[in-house]
Amino acid sequence: MSATLPVVDHTLADTTSPESDAGTRQRVLQLVAGSGPVSAAELAAQLDLAPAGIRRHLGVLEATDQIAVHDGARSHQGRGRPARRYVVTSRGQAALSHRYSELAAQALRFLAETAGPEAVEGFAEQRVRDLEQRHTAAVEAAGDDLAARARILADGLTADGYAASVRPVPGASAIQLCQGHCPVQDVAHEFPQLCEAEARAFSRLLGVHVQRLATLAGGGHVCTTNIPMTVSIDHAPAHPVLSVEGHSA
Missing domain, CATH: 3.90.1520.10 (H-NOX domain)
Structure with missing residues (x-):
């Protein structure tokens, strides 16, 4: 009797180790930051992941409040529910870098107080x-x-x-x-x-x-x-128009 060979599910290849999981989730977070609002299907295509794999990573990021479903208009292609589209939250923004924001803010406060x-x-x-x-x-x-x-x-x-x-x-x-x-x-x-x-x-x-x-x-x-796009190139423009909505960044 011949032995039955195990079936390898290649759609789960991105779940082989905690290290690869963390790296893939970081990449997902970066893509949501750069392309959001973005759907799971679009992310899966960019990362060449199976739908189940991308949904798992999105679930973890959403559960840890690093991403959220966009409140704006949702894309609806064909029948069924409209696609959920994700954006990065403030906690997700913080996770994308190792900045020392409070130290920088303190330095600028000191600069403003001492030098104006x-x-x-x-x-x-x-x-x-x-x-x-x-x-x-x-x-x-x-x-x-x-x-x-x-x-x-x-x-x-x-x-x-x-x-x-x-x-x-x-x-x-x-x-x-x-x-x-x-x-x-x-x-x-x-x-x-x-x-x-x-x-x-x-x-x-x-x-x-x-x-x-x-x-x-x-x-x-x-x-x-x-x-x-209708303005001719002028290499010495006046000050730009700034939005009245909050601060610019």
């Missing part, structure tokens, strides 16, 4: 000037193609830890630069000068006026910057 608010403004401007120096050459290489400039800037911001992407605006002559993560989110909530300086840097890099529509520091699930 102008010193905080100067620090914020110097911080984004460094950002501009890192990305100017790559952005300028795209020429006057504003969409290309925005995509290159998003790639650079992602490398800096901002989980950035560029998305079209249906029915409008505009695109949106979205940042799913902000390394200084908590500090920016107290010191909006950081956000305002960043928006000015985006205007200078892209050569157009930009408008902040939603921010992580203001309670949004993503920082969204509106970029109009």
Whole structure:
């Protein structure tokens, strides 16, 4: 009698060890930050995971309050229930980085108390000037193609830890630069000068006026910057328009 060989279920390959589980969940969290609101099916496709595997990871992240179902409009494809779409919570944002936000906030408070608010403004401007120096050459290489400039800037911001992407605006002559993560989110909530300086840097890099529509520091699930496509490239724009909704980040 021949022995019966065991059947290997390859759909469970991502559950082989606690270490691989943790690494996969971290990747899921990063994708939700960068692409959210995003569905389980979209995440499974990006990570090449079976539906059961992605649902298990989403369940753990949701149970630990690192992600949540988006309150906005849900995507409905075909019959059945609309797809649940996920975004990162504030706890999930904190889990994405090892920042020392309270120490940074204390340092800025001390700077404001001893040298005045102008010193905080100067620090914020110097911080984004460094950002501009890192990305100017790559952005300028795209020429006057504003969409290309925005995509290159998003790639650079992602490398800096901002989980950035560029998305079209249906029915409008505009695109949106979205940042799913902000390394200084908590500090920016107290010191909006950081956000305002960043928006000015985006205007200078892209050569157009930009408008902040939603921010992580203001309670949004993503920082969204509106970029109009009908404005000609101007490499010395005036101050960007800032949203009145909370602080920018």
